Every structure is written in structure tokens, then in C-alpha cells.
Amino acid sequence: MEWKGRRGSNNIEDRRRMSSGSVGRVGGVGVLAIVIIGYFLGVDLTPLLNDPGTSRQSSASVELTAEDKTAGEFVSVTLADTEEVWTKVFREQLGTTYRTPTLVLFKQGTQSACGGASEATGPFYCPTDRKIYLDTGFFVTLERRLGAKGDFAAAYVVAHEIGHHVQNELGILSKANDVRQRVSEAESNAISVRIELQADCLSGIWAREAQQTLGTIERGDLEEAVNAARQIGDDTLQANAGQRPMPHTFTHGTSEQRSRWFVTGYQSGQLADCDTFQTNTL
Template identity: 60%
Template sequence: MRLKNVRRSQNIEDRRRSSAGGKAGVGGVGLLVILAIGYFAGIDVSPFLEQAAAPQSSEPRELTAAEQRAGDFTAKVLGTTEQVWDVLLPEQAGLEYTPPKLVLYSGVTQSPCGGASGATGPFYCPADEKAYLDTDFFATMAQQLGAGGDFAAAYVVAHEVAHHIQNELGILNEVHGLRQQSDEVTANALTVRLELQADCLSGVWAHYVDGLLEPGDIDEALNAARQIGDDTLQRNAGRVPQPHTFTHGTSEQRSRWFATGYKSGDMRSCDTFNADRL
């Protein structure tokens, strides 16, 4: 992705200088692998987190060169989402776009939705309208999940911003209400539709930044979507895939819905809640 002359977003809250930088007992990347598997595969990872728990240092620290590069990259990708949705949300949904803050942290942090270490990787918190990202997750994707490439990382940022779009549209609140009234299997099915819609909206964003893309970028995003499909992650964790536990969709579904948004550039193509086929 060509980001050399792209402006950095100012909506970045960088907590990494004061973050713990990972838990003792399990290295920062190792912790992220545990959390990512738990989040994407629906596996209870609390025993691993309990084993990893240790006192945290609150001493300020300098960012590494890799962290500085990751922060700059993330700020620029977030800037592209603002440019796209500033135009697209009013144009296609009749709403003014208020961008989210993106919190960068290292190891652990807190949010109104709970501790980031318990939220397992990147997440969006509607309570404060902020997305949370440990930038080490990019390395985890490349080295542990088989989802490398700069546009795979950009897809992660765009996916969390897509959850903010859903919040702006009132979809998150509506789905939350329906989940509260549902059994676990139905609630999971609703969450799958929510996540696939976010994948599709990420694809819509990709459609409008096409001029910044390099050969192979879309393939990187599609591969990332496949690698973090529920079935693939459960299989890689040594489990037989259990569809009733899925919360994000299969590899095929995630990549197909991203492609749908990318090809159409139209938010209306992302109505997963009324789709007969996911």
C-alpha cells in the first residue's frame, strides 16, 4: 500500500510508552497468539491468561523502531478511512461521519468494554467509540497466523473502523439488544452476520483507496480474511470446527464478503442481516 504522501490521522491515542509491554510468562507475541485464537475461534483462553498473569511495570519507556513504524503506518491507514467515510457515509447513508479514536497500546490496557487482554486482540468499544489495537498484532498475523503483508494489517484497521460505522448506523446497539434476548447459538449467529458486514464494509473502503494499492494488496487482505475464519482457526488449534460456536464466519464467508464490498463500493451490498446466503 502506497502511503508515503498520505496524511496521518490525528485521532490516535498512543498509550504504548506507558503500557506494560506484555505479560511475563508468555511473551507479548505469545500472548497475542493465545488471545487471537480465543477471539477468532471461540475457545476459552482464561486458563492461559491466568498462567501468564504477572505484576506490570508502569515505568515510561521508549518505543522501538518497529513500534514507531507500526504507529505511523496505522495513523496513515486510519487517515485513509477518514477520507473515505467522510464522503461515503453522508453520500450513501445520509449521516455525517464522526471518526473514532484509535488507541494504540502494548500488552494490556483498559477500556469501558473491559481489559484489552481479555478482549483478545483488536476490538472496537462502542461505549467510548474507540478502537483498540496492540500493534504487535501485525507481527502475530504475519508470523503466527499466516496473514502477512501491509494490506493485511490495513484490513485489520479498516475492519475495526467498520464496527464504528455500524455503531453510527445504530446496528451495534440493535444487535446487542437481540443478542440479549437470544440463546447462545442464536446470539453467535447474529454476531457472525455483524462481523461479516464489517468485512464487507472494509471491502467498500478498499474500493475507494484503490489508487493507493499495489499489486497483491487485495490478495493479502483476502488471505488475512481466510486465515482468521472461525473454521480455519479452530482447525489450526487442533479442534474439529464447530459451526454453532462461530462468531466471525468461515474463511470462505469472510473473504467473500470482503470481496463483495470491494467490487461494489456500495454499503447496500453489505446487508448481511437480510442475506439468504452468508
């Protein structure tokens, strides 16, 4: 991915030098790592997503490494690309204006309108404040622990969370989450899968436009994104943690589903083709 020396976004809120460590309720459907860590430890950590009573905070000054600074610049450029792409897609396909989100960079921990964010929560989108929260240390986890290497794998993570913002702008996220509050856990998980697969599809639309309009995609980039989608499929994560995959517990979709929906968005480029809620075959 060609990103060095290119325009960054003005919608970055960098909190990395002074972070507030916290463990508590985590908002947003795009939370990946708390589930991932639970799989690796063989412990169900998902109750932390909904428990507002387990909050612990501390403050400390944080030094940024050269790697931190580079990662921040990379995220800023990637975010700027999503802004250009989604402004164009909203104008051409919907005849409306795309409202850009803010991306919060943090290190160790911070607070969101949806609750605490920490190294354990991973990247997530909070629809309440319309912000994405990202500790770029997750990119290291993505590469070293999950086997998803390459800068475009990291860009896919950002694009996926932006996909949740797009869902929020379209009114999809709030409706889906409202239904999730009124159904059983298994049904809620099934809706979550549809939300996540749609975000994967939307990230595919971004990749297509980044290639065709911005010309930033290099040889091998798409393979990196597809591989990342495969590596964070629920079945793969559970299997790699030594567990038998249990479909009723899936919240993000299988490796095959995640990679296929990304490719669907990339090949189509049309919002209508990312409607995971109207299909009987995910």
C-alpha cells in the first residue's frame, strides 16, 4: 500500500502520550480483541463487554516510540483515504453527504462514550460519540499472534471499523442493535454476525475505490486483506485456541464468510450488494 508522504486526516484525536488505563464495559459491535484474547486464554471474556461495574482507571505519561509514530501516520493516511472514498460513494450512490468520524489513537487505555477502551478491547467503533478507538499495538497482535501480515491487513482493520460508522450513518447499526437487545443470546449473536460481515463487505468497497480512484493498492495488498479476514474468522480463532468451533457462539462470522464478503464488496463496489440482512445465505 502506497501511503508514505501522502495526506493524513484531520480527524485524528491522539491520546497516546497521556492514557488512562481502564478495564470496563466496552461498546461498539466492532470489538475484536477481547474475544480473541478470550479464545487464546480459553476463557470467556465477553461479559466484560456489558458489565458497567468493573471499571478501574489509572493515568500515566506514555512515551511514543518510532514505531508508534509511524503507525499513527499510517492510520492517519488510511483514514484520509476512507474519507475520500466514502464521500464519493455516498454522493454517487446515495445522493447524500458523508459525515466523517473521528479516530482516537490511544495507548494502554482511554475512555469512550461506550465505556472503557484498553489493550484488551482492541479496535472498536462507538456509535454514541461516532468515534473509532484504536491502540495501534493491535497491529502487532494481528501480525505476530494472528498471522495477518502486511500494511494492507492493518488498513483492512481500519476500513472494517469505518464500515461500522457507515452502517451507523445509514441507520443500520442502531436498528440492528435495538433488535439484539430484545432477542435471545443465540439470535443476538446471529445478528452480530450479519453486522460484522456487512462491515467486511463495506471494507471491500473501500479497497476497490482505493485501487481505482486513489491508485494506492500495490501487488499483494488484496491478498493481505483477504488473509486478515480469514485469520480473524470465529472458527479459525476458536480452532487456534484449541477449542472446537461452536457456531452458536460466533459473533463475527467464519473465515470463509469474512473473506468472501470482503471480496464481494471489492468486486461489486455497490452498497446494495452488501446487504447481509436480506440474504438467507451468509
